[in-house]
Amino acid sequence: MFGTAGASTGTWGAPTTGPTAGWSLSATGANAFAGFTTATSDAMNFGDATNGLGSGSITVGTVSSGNITFGAASGAITLTGGQITFGASSVTVNNATNTINSTLAGSNALSKAGTGILVLGGTNTRTGKLTISAGTISVGTIKNYGVAGGLGQQASSTVDQLGAGANAGTLIYTGAVDSTNRQFLIGDATAANAGGATFINNGSGALTFN
Numbered sequence: 001m002f003g004t005a006g007a008s009t010g011t012w013g014a015p016t017t018g019p020t021a022g023w024s025l026s027a028t029g030a031n032a033f034a035g036f037t038t039a040t041s042d043a044m045n046f047g048d049a050t051n052g053l054g055s056g057s058i059t060v061g062t063v064s065s066g067n068i069t070f071g072a073a074s075g076a077i078t079l080t081g082g083q084i085t086f087g088a089s090s091v092t093v094n095n096a097t098n099t100i101n102s103t104l105a106g107s108n109a110l111s112k113a114g115t116g117i118l119v120l121g122g123t124n125t126r127t128g129k130l131t132i133s134a135g136t137i138s139v140g141t142i143k144n145y146g147v148a149g150g151l152g153q154q155a156s157s158t159v160d161q162l163g164a165g166a167n168a169g170t171l172i173y174t175g176a177v178d179s180t181n182r183q184f185l186i187g188d189a190t191a192a193n194a195g196g197a198t199f200i201n202n203g204s205g206a207l208t209f210n
Helices: none
Strands: 010-012 033-035 044-046 056-060 062-065 068-070 077-080 083-086 090-093 097-100 103-105 110-113 117-120 130-132 136-139 160-162 169-173 178-180 184-186 197-201 207-209
Touching: 090 097, 090 117, 130 136, 130 169, 160 169, 160 197, 184 197
Parallel strands: 010 056, 044 068, 056 077, 062 083, 068 090, 077 097, 083 103, 090 110, 097 117, 110 130, 117 136, 130 160, 136 169, 160 184, 169 197, 178 207
Antiparallel strands: none
16 A cells, blocks of 8 residues: 555556556545555546545656546645556546646646646646646646647647637646747637637747747
């Protein structure tokens, strides 16, 4: 067991295949985690609406993950170190703020769901589209297309999206003076009532779009 209902300090170091791949939520008892599951790319649930983890840091190895959910009953959790390769397509933040400083890799599209704030602090190499379907993503770097950074290492043919359907999406920049040639789709191009989007520069200098 790597975590308890009172704390989230621990290690997520499962291999990507075999009988110890993955990490899943325990819905009963004092432990917040049931230990390893038996399939690759299983969903990773850090607490839920009832069984929460306290605030803390979880060290990550080289792992393959399905959808990641930070439960509403949990505190502020930080995933740090290592690399997470997504075998699925969503990170849901149902509480206030959670942070992933681990490197995010893979080619799948990724959707941020839930009303909370997701801080992406790693130098991420993932190449799939990023959609803020609800809530907020905060990054300290927004690099040019093809350069690894908070949002990923997408090619110029991949346009990240802020907002989906009736839901607004917010992107916060917290870095230093920088410039980017990235483009963003504001709202859902196919929705009759697009939720819109907000882009906030909370950094120490100007962010220039080329």
